[in-house]
Amino acid sequence: MTSPHRSAARIQIGTTLRRLREDAKLPRDLACEALGCTITKIGNIENARSGVKHAELEKLLTLYGADEPTRDDLLALNSEAHRRRPKSKIGGQIAPWLRRILDVEAIAVEAIFSSPDLIPAVLQTPDYARALMANVGLAGEVLEKNLELRLGRRVLLTEREVPLRLWAVIAEPVLWAGIGGPQVMREQIAHLLAMTELDNVNLQVMPRGAGVHPLIGTTLTLFRLPGDLPSLISVDTPFGDHFADSPDQVERTSRWFDFTRAKALGLEESRELLARVMEDIR
Incomplete structure (x- = not known):
């Protein structure tokens, strides 16, 4: 039996509510008392089997001590999920949309990544990530908080009980981008080589001159989620990530990724190119 469709917004709300509750070290029983409902309902909200009413969401956010x-x-995202015009004030040191991405990523079983410009966040070294963040104006404590959060994502590949499976395709110019300078790039490429030794990490390089492919010019991640949760597509833009979960979009994106990695260098060829570039960077 096919499970009901769950919107991208509902999944993000559910995963974030679960993270907030666990951070606050509160059992589901207390959430039940706050809403006057069964523990099944709290589980259904956290697992995106059902939505949450605006008033209920406000009560849970208060109970969990959300900033x-x-x-x-x-609340804005929930309005969006219920097709009401969202209103939001984004502030603080960590953008809430980024927190939501991390909450989705934390439960994902697989991430499929493609980019003409960037190395996946879970594979970035501290100096590479710092250079990227400084370039968009982050500094001081805000930069350090964002850096800590980004570097924390790397443990998903190595320290989770069932490590995240990652398949990434990056364009060759990414390796020559000079982000942070030659030493930073050499260290970053060395880290990529080391990570490709893991069974759960596959990295391919799209060589210069490979021609057109379906994902050209786009940085995106396709998240495969556990159980009967639908897959989510996260498209990276300068204003934050945007999610899509339409079955047609997911199927098309998955097919496009297959076409894209077919045009890229093979896994071993990609490792050989990484090693050559690392030696050539001066």
């Missing part, structure tokens, strides 16, 4: 930017962000 104002997170409250505003989730």
Whole structure:
């Protein structure tokens, strides 16, 4: 039997509510008392089997001690899920939309990534990530908080009970981008080589001159989620990530990724190119 469709917004709200509750070290029983409902309903909300009413969401956010930017962000997203015009004030040191991405990523079983410009966040070294963040104006404590959060994502590949499976295709110019300078790039490429030794990490390079492919010019991640949760597509833009979960979009994106990696270098050829570039960077 096919499971009911769950919107991208509902999945993000559910995963974030679960994270907030667990951070607050509160059992589901207390959430039940706050809403006057069964523990099954709390589980259904957290697992995106059902939506949450606006008033219920406000009660849960208060119970979990959510900060104002997170409250505003989730309430706006819930309005969006119910097809009401969203209103939000985004503030704080960590953008709430980024928190939502991390909550989805934390439960994903597989991430499929393609980019003409960037190395996946879970594969970035501290100096590479710092250079990227400084380039968009982050500094001081805000930069350090965002850096800590980004570097924390790397443990998904190595320290989770069932590590995240990652398949990434990056364009060759990414390796020559000079982000942070030659030493930073050499260290970053060395890290990529080391990570490709893991069974759960596959990295391909799209060589220069490979021609057109379906994902050209787009940075995106396709998240495969556990159980009967639908897959989600996260498209990276300068204003934050945007999610889509239409079955047609997911199927098309998955097919496009297959075409894209077919045009890229093979896994071993990609490793050989990484090693050559690392030696040639001066």
